[in-house]
Amino acid sequence: MRRFILIAVPYLWLLALFLVPFAIVLKISLSDIILAIPPYTPTLDFSAGWEGIKAFFGALDLENFRFLATDDLYWKAYLSSVQIAFIATLATLIVGYPIAYGMANAPDHWRPTLMMLVILPFWTSFLIRVYAWVGILSNEGYLNQFLLGIGIISEPLTILNTNTAVYIGIVYTYLPFMILPIYSTLERMDASLLEAAEDLGCSRIKAFWLITIPLSKNGIIAGCFLVFIPTIGEFVIPSLLGGSRTLMIGKVLWEEFFNNRDWPVASAVAVILLLILIIPIILFQRNEQKQREADK
Amino acid sequence: MRITILTTTIALALTTAAAGAQEVRVYNWSDYIDEALLEKFEAETGLKLIYDVYDSNEVLETKLLAGGSGYDVVVPSGTYLQRQITAGAYQKLDVSLLPNHDNMWSLITDRTQKYDPDNAYSVNYMWGTTGIGVNVSKVRETLGEDAPIDSLDLIFKPENMEKLAKCGVHFLDAPAETIPFALQFLGEDPDSHDTDVVAKVEDVYAAVRPYVQKFHNSEYINGLANGDVCVAMGWSGDILQARDRADEAGNGVEIAYHAPKEGAQMWFDQMAIPVDAPNPEGAHKFLNFIMDPENAAAASNYVYYANGNKASQEYLLDDVINDPAIYPDEETLNNLYTTTPLDPKVQRFVTRLWTKIKSGT
Numbered sequence: 209m210r211r212f213i214l215i216a217v218p219y220l221w222l223l224a225l226f227l228v229p230f231a232i233v234l235k236i237s238l239s240d241i242i243l244a245i246p247p248y249t250p251t252l253d254f255s256a257g258w259e260g261i262k263a264f265f266g267a268l269d270l271e272n273f274r275f276l277a278t279d280d281l282y283w284k285a286y287l288s289s290v291q292i293a294f295i296a297t298l299a300t301l302i303v304g305y306p307i308a309y310g311m312a313n314a315p316d317h318w319r320p321t322l323m324m325l326v327i328l329p330f331w332t333s334f335l336i337r338v339y340a341w342v343g344i345l346s347n348e349g350y351l352n353q354f355l356l357g358i359g360i361i362s363e364p365l366t367i368l369n370t371n372t373a374v375y376i377g378i379v380y381t382y383l384p385f386m387i388l389p390i391y392s393t394l395e396r397m398d399a400s401l402l403e404a405a406e407d408l409g410c411s412r413i414k415a416f417w418l419i420t421i422p423l424s425k426n427g428i429i430a431g432c433f434l435v436f437i438p439t440i441g442e443f444v445i446p447s448l449l450g451g452s453r454t455l456m457i458g459k460v461l462w463e464e465f466f467n468n469r470d471w472p473v474a475s476a477v478a479v480i481l482l483l484i485l486i487i488p489i490i491l492f493q494r495n496e497q498k499q500r501e502a503d504k
Numbered sequence: 505m506r507i508t509i510l511t512t513t514i515a516l517a518l519t520t521a522a523a524g525a526q527e528v529r530v531y532n533w534s535d536y537i538d539e540a541l542l543e544k545f546e547a548e549t550g551l552k553l554i555y556d557v558y559d560s561n562e563v564l565e566t567k568l569l570a571g572g573s574g575y576d577v578v579v580p581s582g583t584y585l586q587r588q589i590t591a592g593a594y595q596k597l598d599v600s601l602l603p604n605h606d607n608m609w610s611l612i613t614d615r616t617q618k619y620d621p622d623n624a625y626s627v628n629y630m631w632g633t634t635g636i637g638v639n640v641s642k643v644r645e646t647l648g649e650d651a652p653i654d655s656l657d658l659i660f661k662p663e664n665m666e667k668l669a670k671c672g673v674h675f676l677d678a679p680a681e682t683i684p685f686a687l688q689f690l691g692e693d694p695d696s697h698d699t700d701v702v703a704k705v706e707d708v709y710a711a712v713r714p715y716v717q718k719f720h721n722s723e724y725i726n727g728l729a730n731g732d733v734c735v736a737m738g739w740s741g742d743i744l745q746a747r748d749r750a751d752e753a754g755n756g757v758e759i760a761y762h763a764p765k766e767g768a769q770m771w772f773d774q775m776a777i778p779v780d781a782p783n784p785e786g787a788h789k790f791l792n793f794i795m796d797p798e799n800a801a802a803a804s805n806y807v808y809y810a811n812g813n814k815a816s817q818e819y820l821l822d823d824v825i826n827d828p829a830i831y832p833d834e835e836t837l838n839n840l841y842t843t844t845p846l847d848p849k850v851q852r853f854v855t856r857l858w859t860k861i862k863s864g865t
Contacts, residue, residue: 241848243591245571245779281856284865347672348732369718452677452719452862460859466562467679467855469569470848 230482237475238268248471272476281460282477286484288455292371292446293439296378300435301428303379304386308427309420311387312394323391326384338377338448345373345449369451377445382438386431393427394420426499433492441481457481528786529554531564531575533773534722535745536630538806545793551786559722560678568593573778576787579629582772583680583845586619594625594776601788602627604795612812616772618842626774627791628812630741630804633770633832633840634681635763637724637743639734641756642671646734654762656689659737662711669715671734674727677719679858681769682709684843685737688767695843699853709861719862725749731757739771740829741809748808761829763836770840772812804830 239248250267276282311322329337344350345368352364367373397420405415421428443458450456457477464474534557546553556575558564561584567573568580568588580588588594599605605627612628620626638653646667652658659665665673676682684694686705696702717733727733728746730753736743740761747759775794777787793799800811801819808824810831817825824830832840846854859865 243587243848245569245591245593247569247591279856281859281865346732348730366717452716453864455863455865463855463859466560466566467858468848468852469562469565470852 233475233478235268236471237272237473237479238270239472240267240271241470241472246471247469272472273480275473276476276480282457282480285455285457285460286480289440289442289457290484292374292378292454292456293436293442296375296382296439297432297436299375300379300382300386301432304383304431305390305428307383308387308390308394311391312397326387330384334381335444338381338445341373341377341380341449342368345376368449371450371454373449373451374446374454377449378435378439378442381445382435385434389430389434390424390427393424397423426495429495430492430499433488433495437485437488437492440485526550526786527552527554528577528783528790529556529575530577530790531556531558531567531573532577532579532629533557534559535725535742536579536773536807536809538802541794541799541802544799545790548793549786549789551789553790561680568778572780574782575778576781576783577775577790578778579773579775581680582616582619582774583843585626585774585776587845588776589620589625593779595779595781595784596624597627597777597791598784598788601785602792602795604792604797607795607797607800607813607815609812609814611814612772615770615842616774616812618844619772620774626776627795629773629775629794630807630809630811631770631772632740632809632830633763633768634676634685634737634739635743635761635768637728637736637738637746637759637761639671639728639731640758640760642731642734643668646671653760654765656685656764656766659735660686660689660708660712662715665712665715668735669717672717672727672732673715674724674733674736674738675716675719676737676739677721677862679854680843681771682737682858683854684769684841685764688764688841694767694769694841697844697846697850699850702850702854703857706857706861713861713864728759729753729757731755741807744808744827744829763829763832763840765839767839767841770842 236248239250241247242249250264307326311319311326314322342349346352347364347366347368349368351367352361355361356364367376401419401423402412402415405419406412410418441458442456443462446454446456446459447462461474461477461481464470464477468474528551530553532555536557537555542553542555545551561581564578564580565584565588567575568578569591585594608627612631613623616623616626616628636653636656636658638651638658640653643651643653643658647658647664652664657664658668659673659675683702683705686708687694687696687701689708690704692701692704722742724733724736724738725742725746726749728736728743729749731750736746740763743759743761747761750757750759775791777784777791781787794803795813797813797815798819800813800816804811804816805819805821805824808827808830828836
């Protein structure tokens with residue numbers, strides 16, 4: 209019985225915070241748009257009893273999903289989101305790995321401080337930190353002032369409102385999610401393995417590729433998924449730092465919802481986004497499970 | 505500015521959390537009121553005021569259509585108001601609670617009837633035009649002394665835009681404004697609901713799209729003021745606020761606003777009470793407070809938009825009432841057009857067209 213309760217808690221959590229909202233979104237995605245409060249029909253009318261429920265299910269159809277297939281905007285936006293998320297994840301890994309490596313190899317008494325520095329940005333609102341990048345990257349911003357001042361460039365660089373700014377924003381924001389899992393695997397690594405490799409005539413660089421990287425694989429995979437999954441649906445960073453040519457599914461969803469007032473189509477876009485994300489989420493879970501089993 | 509509003513809102517929310525029904529919650533456009541008026545309202549009525557802001561009609565509409573927005577007073581623009589009335593989002597005004605209602609200006613109330621017959625659901629807060637703001641010296645430097653700063657040619661002729669791109673051009677990100685703008689340039693009916701006609705604006709925008717730095721509804725205010733942006737399509741009062749901020753900063757930036765001589769869109773922001781407002785009585789008090797001639801004048805003097813309150817005109821500053829960019833002369837007034845709501849199919853077409861224009865997809 210006690211075991212049952214223990215298992216039930218996370219499942220109830222999943223039910224309340226994931227399945228119920230998903231069911232609501234799925235329901236709206238099968239509805240039709242009308243001008244009213246709320247702006248879709250049918251709505252479930254329990255007071256009409258069984259007839260009301262029957263009428264409700266009878267009126268649902270897949271029309272909105274068919275509509276998504278008729279316009280190339282949607283799949284282009286999905287594709288572009290995946291592409292941006294992929295490149296940004298790679299960039300975060302390239303920036304994050306050396307930091308995690310440095311932290312793991314720092315003297316013991318430095319580590320809490322370094323850890324603190326990685327977590328510190330979370331103390332400020334995410335929105336304000338992204339806004340701060342607007343001030344840094346704009347044409348008259350700090351970065352351009354600095355580069356102009358030291359004479360590297362003669363014309364201000366246009367970075368804000370381009371995809372480059374989006375990548376910078378994503379790498380900056382999600383960096384801790386990359387550093388922390390990699391750090392935790394590197395920290396647990398047995399340093400004597402490297403010594404053994406060196407004793408056996410392996411150069412330090414070769415030992416890094418042959419030993420350190422494979423042993424931190426789980427951290428790399430965990431970090432990449434933690435960055436990749438939320439980045440696909442990212443809305444705030446592309447809308448504040450990106451230009452109008454930055455095509456991401458989060459923005460398309462916003463337009464369906466706000467400009468077209470078409471909640472059913474917006475919900476259909478969201479359902480498909482979720483289906484796309486399920487693949488990396490399952491892979492992530494598999495990896496976690498494998499790691500847990502290996503640790504036993 | 506926005507941050508101060510935010511902090512005051514939070515401070516108000518904290519101090520009034522326990523006050524319950526004695527609150528009035530107002531949801532208005534950003535940078536759209538003299539904040540001293542908010543304190544004055546609280547002092548006069550003893551009600552706590554919670555004041556939140558938005559910067560697009562779409563955000564407001566979505567909150568209203570979701571139901572239970574929790575606001576007592578909201579300020580949609582004309583066509584949005586009309587559609588929201590149809591959706592049943594508002595309650596009729598109780599004119600007996602609005603003794604200041606007689607102060608309203610028939611020139612405006614006649615026109616707002618198009619959206620709200622008999623003005624049964626709303627009163628005018630501000631009205632204005634959509635036009636072009638320029639950084640005068642930068643534009644003249646770029647295009648020469650005879651730059652067409654009062655004409656749509658400035659932003660729709662590629663040869664002008666190509667040169668202006670370097671000093672920064674912002675367009676509005678609001679198809680309800682930008683589509684009529686381009687239709688007017690083509691000599692078509694700016695209020696056309698014919699998708700074949702509307703489709704023609706794609707070419708107009710495609711020709712100048714590479715030179716537009718950003719499509720945004722409020723960033724151009726600061727952009728113009730600090731010199732980042734030299735040409736912006738925008739709302740009259742916002743551009744005049746940019747002019748004022750630049751003057752205050754003393755950075756040598758001179759901003760001018762023109763309603764394009766080819767014709768410009770006239771719009772109305774109307775105060776209305778949501779059907780599920782928690783405190784409709786307090787909402788009426790707020791409306792009546794704003795309709796007080798001195799208060800309406802104070803708001804206009806601060807935001808540089810014309811209001812629909814005839815009695816307020818004697819309290820307006822000279823540089824507000826006499827500025828044709830704010831209170832247009834007879835000739836300009838005749839040159840202004842208004843638009844009507846689109847049905848969902850045309851709306852979807854317009855949104856899709858606008859996405860295509862902006863993103864190239």
